[in-house]
Amino acid sequence: MKDLSQQIKEVARSLLQDGKVDLVIGYENGSLPLRTSPCFVRSAGEVERLIWNACCETNLATYLPDRDERVGLVAKGCDARAIVVAIAERQVARERVVIIGVPCEGIIDRRKVASRLGWKEILQANLEDGRILLAGDGFEETLPLEDSLYEACLTCEQRTPPVYDVLVGDPVPPVEVVDPFSEVAALESRGADERWAYFSQEFSKCIRCYACRQACPLCYCPECFIDQTQPSWFGKTNDVSDTLIFHVVRALHLAGRCVDCGACSRACPMGIDLRALNRKMIKDVWERYGYQAGLDLAAMPPLSTFELDDPQEFIK
Amino acid sequence: MMAARVIDKGRIVSLLDELIEGYEVFAPVMSDDVVLFDRIASGGEARLDFANSKRLPKEAFFPPSEVMFVYAGGQPEAPSSTGDRLLFGPRPCDARSFLVLGKVFNTPDYQDAYYVEKRERTCIVGIGCNRPLSTCFCTSVGGGPFDEEGLDVLLSDLGDRYLVQIISERGRRLLEGNALLEEATEADLQEKERIATEARERIASRVETEGLSDRLAGMYDDPFWETLHQKCLGCGVCTYLCPTCHCFDVLDEGGEQRGRRVRIWDTCQSPLFTLHASGHNPRPSGRERMRQRIMHKFRYFVNNCGEIACVGCGRCVRNCPVNMDLREVLIGIMVR
Numbered sequence: 001m002k003d004l005s006q007q008i009k010e011v012a013r014s015l016l017q018d019g020k021v022d023l024v025i026g027y028e029n030g031s032l033p034l035r036t037s038p039c040f041v042r043s044a045g046e047v048e049r050l051i052w053n054a055c056c057e058t059n060l061a062t063y064l065p066d067r068d069e070r071v072g073l074v075a076k077g078c079d080a081r082a083i084v085v086a087i088a089e090r091q092v093a094r095e096r097v098v099i100i101g102v103p104c105e106g107i108i109d110r111r112k113v114a115s116r117l118g119w120k121e122i123l124q125a126n127l128e129d130g131r132i133l134l135a136g137d138g139f140e141e142t143l144p145l146e147d148s149l150y151e152a153c154l155t156c157e158q159r160t161p162p163v164y165d166v167l168v169g170d171p172v173p174p175v176e177v178v179d180p181f182s183e184v185a186a187l188e189s190r191g192a193d194e195r196w197a198y199f200s201q202e203f204s205k206c207i208r209c210y211a212c213r214q215a216c217p218l219c220y221c222p223e224c225f226i227d228q229t230q231p232s233w234f235g236k237t238n239d240v241s242d243t244l245i246f247h248v249v250r251a252l253h254l255a256g257r258c259v260d261c262g263a264c265s266r267a268c269p270m271g272i273d274l275r276a277l278n279r280k281m282i283k284d285v286w287e288r289y290g291y292q293a294g295l296d297l298a299a300m301p302p303l304s305t306f307e308l309d310d311p312q313e314f315i316k
Numbered sequence: 317m318m319a320a321r322v323i324d325k326g327r328i329v330s331l332l333d334e335l336i337e338g339y340e341v342f343a344p345v346m347s348d349d350v351v352l353f354d355r356i357a358s359g360g361e362a363r364l365d366f367a368n369s370k371r372l373p374k375e376a377f378f379p380p381s382e383v384m385f386v387y388a389g390g391q392p393e394a395p396s397s398t399g400d401r402l403l404f405g406p407r408p409c410d411a412r413s414f415l416v417l418g419k420v421f422n423t424p425d426y427q428d429a430y431y432v433e434k435r436e437r438t439c440i441v442g443i444g445c446n447r448p449l450s451t452c453f454c455t456s457v458g459g460g461p462f463d464e465e466g467l468d469v470l471l472s473d474l475g476d477r478y479l480v481q482i483i484s485e486r487g488r489r490l491l492e493g494n495a496l497l498e499e500a501t502e503a504d505l506q507e508k509e510r511i512a513t514e515a516r517e518r519i520a521s522r523v524e525t526e527g528l529s530d531r532l533a534g535m536y537d538d539p540f541w542e543t544l545h546q547k548c549l550g551c552g553v554c555t556y557l558c559p560t561c562h563c564f565d566v567l568d569e570g571g572e573q574r575g576r577r578v579r580i581w582d583t584c585q586s587p588l589f590t591l592h593a594s595g596h597n598p599r600p601s602g603r604e605r606m607r608q609r610i611m612h613k614f615r616y617f618v619n620n621c622g623e624i625a626c627v628g629c630g631r632c633v634r635n636c637p638v639n640m641d642l643r644e645v646l647i648g649i650m651v652r
Contacts, residue, residue, distance in 0.1 A: 030639040032451070037639040038547040058638055062549065115349060121367065121449055137447065205350065207371070207380060209583070211551035211637050227588050236567060237381035237578055267637035269370065269553050271349055 004052040004102060007168035008074060011100050012047040015072045021098050023067075025060050026050040026074035033125035033134075034110050038063070050074070052168075053127055054108045054145060059263040061217035065091045073097055076104035078152070078261035080161030081294025082217035085257055088297060089304075091220050101164030103172040106145070106153035107262075108132065111271055113148050117141060152262030152275060155180045162295045181283045187276060199244060199277075205270040206243035208236065212274055213250060215267035218257050225249060251277035256285040256303040259294040321480040321497035322504055328478070331496050332359030332404065339402040339439070339490075342376045344369050353403070364405060367449050368629060372559050373406035374413060377434045378421070380556070384430065384566070386576040401438040402490065409454045409627040411442045411466035413559030419621040420562050430579065439486045442467040443478075444508075446515055451630030453521035453643055459627055461519065462512035472508040479508045523646045525614070525624060531649055532615040536607070540652060544645065545602035547638050552583035554632035554640070555609070560625045563589070584608045610645065 012024040028039035028049045036055045041047055052074070060073055061082040075083060080099055086092040114122070117134065124135040132148055134141045157180070160171040179185075187195060210226075213219040225233055226246050234249070235242035251258075260282055264274045285291055288311045289302040302310075323331060335341055336359065343362035345354045352371035356362055385392045414435070421431035444462035445452070454460060464470050468487030471478040479500055482488050491497060535541075555561045565582040569575055582589055585606075590599045599605050617625035626642075633641050 031641040031644055032634070032639060035639045040543075040546045063547075111349065119349070119366075123450055205347070207552075207556050208581075209552035209556045210586075211549065211553050214549035214551040215637055227586075229588075232567075235569065236565075236580055238379075238580070239381065267549070267551065267553075269557060269635040269637075 004169045005050065008050050008052050008100065008102070009047045011166050011168060012041060012050055012072060013044045015098055015100075016041070016044045016047070020070070021072040022069035024050070024072040024074070024100070025063055026100070027052065027056040027058070027060075030055070033122045034108055034113065034132075052102055054106065054149075055127075056102075057107050057110075057150075057263075057266050059215065059217050059261045061086060062215060062263065064097060064217070065220040067096075070096045071098070072100055074100045074102060075161055075164065076102055076107075076261075077156060077158035077161050078104075078259050079217070080163055081158055081259035082261055084163050084294040084297055085218055085259060085301070086220070088299070088301060089218075089257075094297070098166065099161065099164040101161035101167040103160045103167070103169050104153075104156075105159065105172055106149035106156070108145070108148050109150040109266075112150075113143060116143060116148070150262050150266070152260050152265075155260075158295070163297060181279065181286075184276075184279045184283045187280070200240050202273050202276070203244040203247050204240045205272050206238070206247070207270060208238060208243065208246075209269065211267040211269060212247075212264035212272075215263040216254070217261070217263065218254060218259075219250070221253075225253075247272075247274070247277065251281055254278060255281040256289070256291060256301050257293050258282060320482075320500040320505060321491070322474070322477045322500045323480055323497050324477050327496045328362070328364065329359035331494070332356070332362055334494070334496070335402055335404075335490070339400050340398065341402045341404055342373070343404040353406070362404065364443065367445070367447065368407050368409070368452075368631070370557065370631070370635070372413075372557065372631075373403055373410045374417060374559055376401070376403050376438065377414070377431050378417065378562065378564075381578055381580045382430060384577040384579055387570075388574050390573060397433050397437070399437070401434070403438050403440045406440065406442050407445055407629070408442055408461060408463040408465070408467070408470075409452070409459055409629040410559050411440060412454075412459050412463065412627045413629075414440070414466045416560040416617075416621075416623065416625050416627070417562055419617075419623075439468045439490050440466065441469040441471060441487070441490070443471045443473065444512060444515070446473050446511055448515055448519050449630060449634075450520060451633045451643075452519055452628060453523050453630060454628035455516060455519050456521065456523040456525055457624050457626050457628040460512075461515040462508075472511060474504060474507050474511070477504075479504050521628075521630070521643055523628075523643050524650050525646065528624075528646065528650060529615045529618040531652070532611055535649065535652070536611075538652070540648065541603045541607040544648070545606040548585075548602050548606055548640055549637055550585055550587075550602055550605070551637065552585050553635050553637060554642075555583040555585055556581060557631040557635050559627055559629055559631070560613070584612070610649070614646070614649075 015021045024041045026039050027036040030037045034055050038058050039049050059079045061079050087094050120136050122134050122136050126133040130145045132143045155177045157174040234245050258278045291302045341356050342353050343356045344351050345361050346363045351366045351369040353373045385394045421428035448461050464483045468484040470481045563582045564579050567578045591597045613625040
């Protein structure tokens with residue numbers, strides 16, 4: 001099997017040469033260890049920049065809405081699911097995007113790696129046979145890749161994109177998860193006071209940079225509720241009541257839509273546990289409607305439709 | 317000025333405990349995995365074993381949200397100012413940022429009461445950087461890992477002790493006669509010079525900034541911005557973690573009888589920043605917003621205030637969610 005980077009370059013080259021797309025969005029090497037950076041390629045001559053590795057963390061689907069060009073988009077399983085939701089919600093025209101699916105075996109959690117190294121600065125990182133070789137000032141360390149992945153990747157059931165136009169490489173099986181919602185259940189089982197304390201602590205770290213919202217491929221509202229000023233619905237200070245309400249409402253807006261790609265937590269500079277609320281929404285939507293977002297272009301999002309037999313015991 | 321002193325590392329906690337008696341002390345603390353500056357109640361809370369804080373020491377003068385006044389029954393009440401403050405532990409790059417901020421908030425023409433009031437009652441004890449990060453580029457923008465600008469006292473890590481150099485009269489008042497300090501020897505001073513030289517040499521990131529402002533002058537409509545902004549998500553990480561960014565918004569919360577006026581940070585990377593009441597937005601896309609950020613720091617500020625509004629701390633480089641690297645942006649401008 002040719003390596004995935006090579007295959008992505010070839011697919012991008014032919015899409016651009018054949019005039020099937022105007023633009024390919026993929027990843028290129030970043031300027032720092034364990035980083036890649038989104039890469040916009042408009043001519044076949046530039047495709048050599050494109051790469052693939054376990055540091056391709058950005059969900060590139062966030063660049064799709066409001067784009068006039070026909071786009072070839074490099075998509076992991078979760079990214080492809082986000083594209084499916086964006087298409088179903090009429091934010092992206094199916095015929096204007098070529099999904100270049102990449103089977104993904106998990107993305108490296110830089111924070112996890114840094115914490116394992118006691119936050120020492122990493123000056124070099126190489127990926128090799130399921131290991132991360134790290135080096136810094138006066139140290140060398142090797143970590144197994146599987147211990148260094150994002151939490152979201154550990155419960156990923158769609159490592160191979162469910163929908164794609166071209167698939168590079170061979171499909172990879174889903175992660176076998178016994179109880180995908182165990183961490184949600186653990187949080188649910190704690191008392192209201194404890195949960196309040198947990199979320200207050202998490203959201204007190206928020207600096208209101210909105211990196212979570214901007215990185216989210218499904219936060220595409222032209223005007224976010226939090227930016228509305230006439231009237232101004234919510235406070236904009238760093239008081240925890242203000243930051244918490246922003247995150248709660250954002251999570252509710254994503255109920256039945258969030259594909260748990262983890263882009264929000266990766267973008268967050270403060271390391272807030274942003275997935276906790278989203279996972280709870282995913283669990284509720286799954287339990288009530290048996291629905292998972294982003295698997296099927298034809299499926300109607302459950303919170304955008306109404307059936308007479310919908311569970312509604314919560315309406316009092 | 318008094319001669320240089322030294323203090324055993326083991327005595328730093330006692331020193332802080334002592335200073336807390338007379339000062340509101342702000343020091344680096346670790347909250348989960350984030351180093352930030354916060355008011356401490358005891359010296360043991362301070363953490364000095366970090367390369368640089370993630371959040372900014374400027375928050376001690378210019379907090380992300382600040383109540384300007386509250387009113388009840390229609391009568392406004394300004395928050396009352398309090399006693400002397402000590403900001404302990406900022407790095408020299410961040411200390412330089414206070415000079416930049418001073419050129420905005422404290423000028424002959426305009427004094428921002430909220431900033432000036434806090435700044436003027438604060439003594440700043442900085443710590444030099446023995447081991448600058450790979451993303452640090454202070455020496456490219458006029459600073460250095462042991463620069464004293466903006467500081468009242470500079471501490472230098474000599475291994476088991478800190479060299480304590482008093483830089484200002486305020487610094488002298490802070491530490492005069494303190495029994496925890498001892499006289500420094502000539503060897504201590506030499507050791508510090510050696511460490512400082514080595515630290516400066518360790519800074520591998522070099523960005524040419526000579527002539528940058530002039531180059532930007534001709535680049536307002538350059539296609540460069542169109543390419544540059546493509547991957548930018550439009551979040552506020554680079555601005556909210558920038559020690560020199562100083563833009564803010566003012567909000568009124570409440571009604572006629574009760575309420576408050578709050579100042580919060582704002583970011584030029586948000587479309588709302590320039591949205592007019594008419595609905596017109598002069599910076600409608602990332603192209604204009606990214607250009608503004610670069611132009612402001614490296615051209616407008618240079619023209620208006622005589623220096624670059626970047627201290628090379630590298631926070632925007634380290635924290636950008638899509639790895640937009642300011643150093644590469646500046647290099648891109650210089651080779652254009």
